[in-house]
Amino acid sequence: MNPILEVRDVRKSYGDFVAVGGVSMSVPPGSIFGLLGPNGAGKTSTIRMIMNITAPDTGEILVFGRPRTPNDLRRIGYLPEERGLYRKMTVMDQLLFLGEIRGLKRAALVPEIDRWLGRVELSKWSGSKIEELSKGMQQKVQLIGTVLHKPDLLILDEPFSGLDPINQELFRELLQDYRAQGKSVVLSTHGMELAERMCDHICLISKGRAVLDGDLKEIKRRLGGNSFRVIAEGDLDRLRAMPEVEQATILNDEIKLMLRPDADGAETLRQMIGFLKVREFRSEEPELEQIFMKAVRDAA
Amino acid sequence: MRLDNIFVVLKREYLSRVKNKGFWIATLAVPLFASAVTILPTLLMSKSHTSQTIVVVDATGQGVAEALKTQMAKTAAAKSKEAAAAPARRPGKGDSRLADFTIEAQTPAADPQAQRNELDARVRNGKGKVDAWMWLGPGVLKDEAAEYHARNTTNFLTQDTLRGDLSEVVRRVRLRQAGVDPARMEELTKRVELDAKQVPGTGTSGGGIAGLIFAVVLFFLLYMSILMWGQQVMTGVLEEKGTRVIEVLISAITPFELMMGKLLGICFVGMTQLAIWLGTVLVLTAPGIVATLAFLPAGMTMPTLTIGMMLNLAFLFILGFFAYATFYAAIGASFNNLQEAQQVASVAVVFIVAPVMVLNQIINDPSSTTAVAMSLFPLFTPLIMPLRIAIEMPPFWQLALAYVLTFSFVIGMIWICSRIYRVGILMYGKKPTIQEIWRWAWYS
Numbered sequence: 001m002n003p004i005l006e007v008r009d010v011r012k013s014y015g016d017f018v019a020v021g022g023v024s025m026s027v028p029p030g031s032i033f034g035l036l037g038p039n040g041a042g043k044t045s046t047i048r049m050i051m052n053i054t055a056p057d058t059g060e061i062l063v064f065g066r067p068r069t070p071n072d073l074r075r076i077g078y079l080p081e082e083r084g085l086y087r088k089m090t091v092m093d094q095l096l097f098l099g100e101i102r103g104l105k106r107a108a109l110v111p112e113i114d115r116w117l118g119r120v121e122l123s124k125w126s127g128s129k130i131e132e133l134s135k136g137m138q139q140k141v142q143l144i145g146t147v148l149h150k151p152d153l154l155i156l157d158e159p160f161s162g163l164d165p166i167n168q169e170l171f172r173e174l175l176q177d178y179r180a181q182g183k184s185v186v187l188s189t190h191g192m193e194l195a196e197r198m199c200d201h202i203c204l205i206s207k208g209r210a211v212l213d214g215d216l217k218e219i220k221r222r223l224g225g226n227s228f229r230v231i232a233e234g235d236l237d238r239l240r241a242m243p244e245v246e247q248a249t250i251l252n253d254e255i256k257l258m259l260r261p262d263a264d265g266a267e268t269l270r271q272m273i274g275f276l277k278v279r280e281f282r283s284e285e286p287e288l289e290q291i292f293m294k295a296v297r298d299a300a
Numbered sequence: 301m302r303l304d305n306i307f308v309v310l311k312r313e314y315l316s317r318v319k320n321k322g323f324w325i326a327t328l329a330v331p332l333f334a335s336a337v338t339i340l341p342t343l344l345m346s347k348s349h350t351s352q353t354i355v356v357v358d359a360t361g362q363g364v365a366e367a368l369k370t371q372m373a374k375t376a377a378a379k380s381k382e383a384a385a386a387p388a389r390r391p392g393k394g395d396s397r398l399a400d401f402t403i404e405a406q407t408p409a410a411d412p413q414a415q416r417n418e419l420d421a422r423v424r425n426g427k428g429k430v431d432a433w434m435w436l437g438p439g440v441l442k443d444e445a446a447e448y449h450a451r452n453t454t455n456f457l458t459q460d461t462l463r464g465d466l467s468e469v470v471r472r473v474r475l476r477q478a479g480v481d482p483a484r485m486e487e488l489t490k491r492v493e494l495d496a497k498q499v500p501g502t503g504t505s506g507g508g509i510a511g512l513i514f515a516v517v518l519f520f521l522l523y524m525s526i527l528m529w530g531q532q533v534m535t536g537v538l539e540e541k542g543t544r545v546i547e548v549l550i551s552a553i554t555p556f557e558l559m560m561g562k563l564l565g566i567c568f569v570g571m572t573q574l575a576i577w578l579g580t581v582l583v584l585t586a587p588g589i590v591a592t593l594a595f596l597p598a599g600m601t602m603p604t605l606t607i608g609m610m611l612n613l614a615f616l617f618i619l620g621f622f623a624y625a626t627f628y629a630a631i632g633a634s635f636n637n638l639q640e641a642q643q644v645a646s647v648a649v650v651f652i653v654a655p656v657m658v659l660n661q662i663i664n665d666p667s668s669t670t671a672v673a674m675s676l677f678p679l680f681t682p683l684i685m686p687l688r689i690a691i692e693m694p695p696f697w698q699l700a701l702a703y704v705l706t707f708s709f710v711i712g713m714i715w716i717c718s719r720i721y722r723v724g725i726l727m728y729g730k731k732p733t734i735q736e737i738w739r740w741a742w743y744s
Contacts, residue, residue: 051551053726073551084543089316100308101552145548 002065004029004153004184010059012045019045021208027184032175034199035188042208043188044081047157051078074102077151081158083142087131091141094130098145116144136167156187160194172198192289204295211299220285226259227286234276244268247290258290305553309561317569327573331580351400355419355433357408364436365405367469372401423451515690521577522683527652529570530624534645536562537632546725555722559629567621612689620682622710624648630717633724634737655683666691676702678709716741
């Protein structure tokens with residue numbers, strides 16, 4: 001299937017500072033695509049270029065299989081990283097405006113807005129000014145404004161920041177509904193755990209470069225075949241120093257262990273028993289965070 | 301460019317402002333305030349009179365105190381007669397006194413110091429309702445001042461009336477002493493008044509002074525509107541930039557559509573406000589109201605707003621608004637916050653204020669070279685042309701030329717500023733220099 005969005009080796013510098021130094025990614029239809037990376041990696045810069053807010057120095061961006069036209073942009077729903085609405089407008093007026101600038105008619109918009117406000121439990125705030133709403137509520141209003149025109153592609157920059165777990169869950173449901181309709185979502189986040197729960201495709205960005213890109217399950221299979229969960233006591237530093245160990249993340253008494261691809265798990269366990277009191281050793285799917293850290297190290 | 305997009309933005313800009321309580325407070329406050337400072341004092345002066353009792357000790361030996369008493373009674377009687385005869389007339393000169401005076405004449409006692417002490421005491425404890433006392437020494441007939449003792453000595457209006465009437469009385473005594481008949485003297489030194497009438501077909505306003513007031517009021521309404529709503533454009537653009545609403549908007553519409561929608565929307569808000577203000581002026585100057593408020597001096601007719609004048613005003617407001625608001629839009633888009641933007645925006649204020657500086661000159665001679673030249677300069681046209689029109693209709697060619705020049709200027713401003721706007725609105729970070737902003741206008 002043709003990708004809905006394709007970014008080909010896009011670069012952007014501000015003076016001497018390289019914000020994006022070569023990012024490529026491909027978003028398939030019907031997917032939730034995570035653009036991952038630490039703060040300052042270049043996620044927002046990449047998104048702003050996709051949205052035609054800034055122009056790339058080099059590289060190419062294809063939307064719906066062709067270079068973007070202004071009409072293509074109208075088929076995208078975009079939630080910027082820094083949230084903003086007209087503070088003095090009421091929720092209803094604000095949403096009507098956001099719908100109308102995309103060519104929707106007022107008569108069709110009102111029931112649609114009511115339906116959305118009901119879904120996110122903001123119905124009784126419809127006549128309130130934006131400035132009277134809490135931050136979380138404003139974020140929900142803004143998300144409605146992003147999806148109101150039923151875009152074919154959603155681009156959300158850090159959509160979960162500042163949301164409590166209940167609202168995060170609500171957002172997650174909305175996005176999964178969206179995917180179920182065969183539409184695609186691109187979301188950026190630095191929260192690996194969240195991305196892991198939500199995304200089926202990812203692109204990892206570090207220092208302006210894409211270090212990993214593809215189907216999440218496939219990436220995990222490819223890169224994380226040698227992961228183990230270990231519960232043990234003893235000289236953990238010695239464990240870290242073992243040549244077979246690529247990465248050991250220690251959380252209290254639990255150790256997330258990633259071995260080199262060529263290392264043998266059974267052999268490693270045998271050696272460990274020599275200096276550790278091992279109570280549990282079990283093969284496990286790696287966490288995205290471990291993959292990310294490995295990928296960043298490999299790239300460096 | 302899509303007109304429906306511009307219309308959606310226009311609608312938002314207009315309604316979000318007109319629905320705001322602040323707009324109505326500001327809009328209604330101006331006429332209320334204006335009436336308060338113009339009509340109220342007149343009303344107060346004509347309706348509220350106090351009476352004052354003043355003891356006058358006359359040491360001149362020429363009956364000045366008695367003459368003063370007669371003089372004051374005479375003016376008071378004349379005033380009430382005039383008021384009864386013509387209620388629509390405002391009290392003329394000499395009648396705008398705040399109080400009626402009761403004069404108690406005394407001759408100097410054997411012990412002047414005791415008399416002074418006693419009068420001081422009467423004023424101090426208000427016994428016999430004495431408000432002040434005066435001592436007229438013999439020197440008053442030459443060049444000495446008359447003493448005035450009162451609880452408060454900042455009552456300039458009262459003192460002014462006293463001074464006027466006393467001078468009148470003393471002048472008559474002096475004339476008589478010099479062997480001149482005061483009545484004859486008055487006849488011979490009477491002032492000549494100018495009865496100013498406009499040649500028909502040369503202008504719009506009726507009477508000299510009323511037409512002038514009207515022109516100046518128009519001038520300042522336009523001045524306020526252009527300045528205020530121009531700056532609203534700037535703060536509106538800064539809000540969209542600051543809240544990043546802009547990033548969402550330009551994924552749906554072009555920066556040019558957004559800017560034009562905003563300019564037109566706010567322009568209509570300004571016109572709505574002007575219409576309300578002018579409507580108020582029309583109502584307040586309706587003949588019936590003017591009469592009941594006793595607002596106008598005798599013989600003065602109120603200027604009327606003609607359709608042609610209204611159209612000129614509307615077009616000149618639109619042009620003036622666009623000449624300045626496009627600049628404000630570009631400045632708002634270029635900077636990151638109000639503080640940064642305001643420094644550069646003050647440049648526009650210089651141009652708006654300049655016509656105020658030459659206001660007097662233009663009023664005095666609306667066809668002078670300065671007035672004509674300034675009214676043809678696009679940045680001044682929207683303020684100076686209405687002023688000229690209100691005072692004296694300029695020749696057609698000047699009006700036409702002014703429109704052509706200002707219109708071309710506005711088109712040029714829209715072109716340059718929309719290009720700056722387009723780049724600036726998405727620029728964040730460091731404050732740009734003027735050179736950088738200028739370069740944005742020429743990006744392809």
